[in-house]
Amino acid sequence: MTERYQRRSALAHLGLEARASVVAGEGGVTLREAPMRGLLVLRGDGGGKAFRSEVTAVLGIEPVVEPLTAARRRDLSILWLGPDEWLVITPDRRRARIERMLRDALVGQHAAVTDVSHGRTVLVLSGPDVLAVLAKGCSLDLHPRMFGPGRCAQSRLAKCQALIHQTTDAPEFEIHVPRSFAQYAWMWLEDAGQEFDLRIAPAE
Amino acid sequence: MLLIECPWCGFREESEFRCGGEAHIVRPLDSESLSDAEWADYLFMRTNPKGRHRERWVHEHGCRRWFNVERDTVTHEILAVYRMGEHPPAEPATGGRRR
Numbered sequence: 663m664t665e666r667y668q669r670r671s672a673l674a675h676l677g678l679e680a681r682a683s684v685v686a687g688e689g690g691v692t693l694r695e696a697p698m699r700g701l702l703v704l705r706g707d708g709g710g711k712a713f714r715s716e717v718t719a720v721l722g723i724e725p726v727v728e729p730l731t732a733a734r735r736r737d738l739s740i741l742w743l744g745p746d747e748w749l750v751i752t753p754d755r756r757r758a759r760i761e762r763m764l765r766d767a768l769v770g771q772h773a774a775v776t777d778v779s780h781g782r783t784v785l786v787l788s789g790p791d792v793l794a795v796l797a798k799g800c801s802l803d804l805h806p807r808m809f810g811p812g813r814c815a816q817s818r819l820a821k822c823q824a825l826i827h828q829t830t831d832a833p834e835f836e837i838h839v840p841r842s843f844a845q846y847a848w849m850w851l852e853d854a855g856q857e858f859d860l861r862i863a864p865a866e
Numbered sequence: 867m868l869l870i871e872c873p874w875c876g877f878r879e880e881s882e883f884r885c886g887g888e889a890h891i892v893r894p895l896d897s898e899s900l901s902d903a904e905w906a907d908y909l910f911m912r913t914n915p916k917g918r919h920r921e922r923w924v925h926e927h928g929c930r931r932w933f934n935v936e937r938d939t940v941t942h943e944i945l946a947v948y949r950m951g952e953h954p955p956a957e958p959a960t961g962g963r964r965r
Binding site: 730744815 | 876878881927928929930931
């Protein structure tokens with residue numbers, strides 16, 4: 663594993679900290695990076711009692727069954743990716759421990775836990791005009807009557823594979839893109855948000 | 867652009883999907899005893915109908931699941947969508963285009 667002091671965010675070279683300028687209530691949309699999230703892909707039998715109880719024991723959250731939904735408990739989230747596939751989001755400092763606990767709990771089951779943190783980047787978009795910005799590059803219907811907090815969907819944003827997760831009613835969206843697409847997705851969002859007076863916020 | 871209903875994610879744009887060709891082709895169990903012609907028939911020969919066609923699709927940029935689609939190859943109308951392992955809907959007795 664990469665040594666901690668050598669790890670860099672996928673957007674480190676853009677110098678975003680120096681450009682961050684957010685005054686509360688200003689701008690139609692705000693963009694920031696959420697670097698170094700712990701992202702674990704969990705696979706297993708979603709209908710199986712043993713799988714469900716072991717995962718719930720470790721995370722304190724049941725693997726969500728309803729497609730395109732997510733659940734959260736304190737600093738952990740679990741997102742539906744498929745009928746036998748979930749994404750577990752953890753704080754960076756707890757990532758390795760939760761990965762090990764899940765692995766240990768699922769020994770003997772037809773299940774898998776894979777750490778994909780280093781391959782993805784999370785961008786956070788919020789503000790009153792966020793739906794208008796996303797609609798410029800994504801065919802998903804993110805209107806509140808169809809989407810909402812606690813919903814997630816994998817689709818494409820400006821032709822880039824993206825997992826879009828609405829976290830709050832505000833609205834705030836977390837957009838997971840492959841690390842190699844991080845700069846492209848960031849610059850596309852920055853450009854798309856220009857007409858809405860996009861502001862850059864400091865990374866988490 | 868087709869609007870395809872993924873059995874898990876609902877209606878999505880065609881560009882999120884990839885077509886995997888004809889569905890319900892069963893791999894021969896005793897492949898070692900097949901002649902070259904029979905093996906080639908299994909590998910390469912497809913029905914290529916004009917009209918109703920059952921095919922496999924994968925929701926590549928979504929949930930990445932494979933499923934079956936029954937589609938009219940002339941009009942591109944999608945007649946049915948069903949999950950892997952499910953039986954295809956019966957063909958209508960009359961009115962449907964025949965192979």
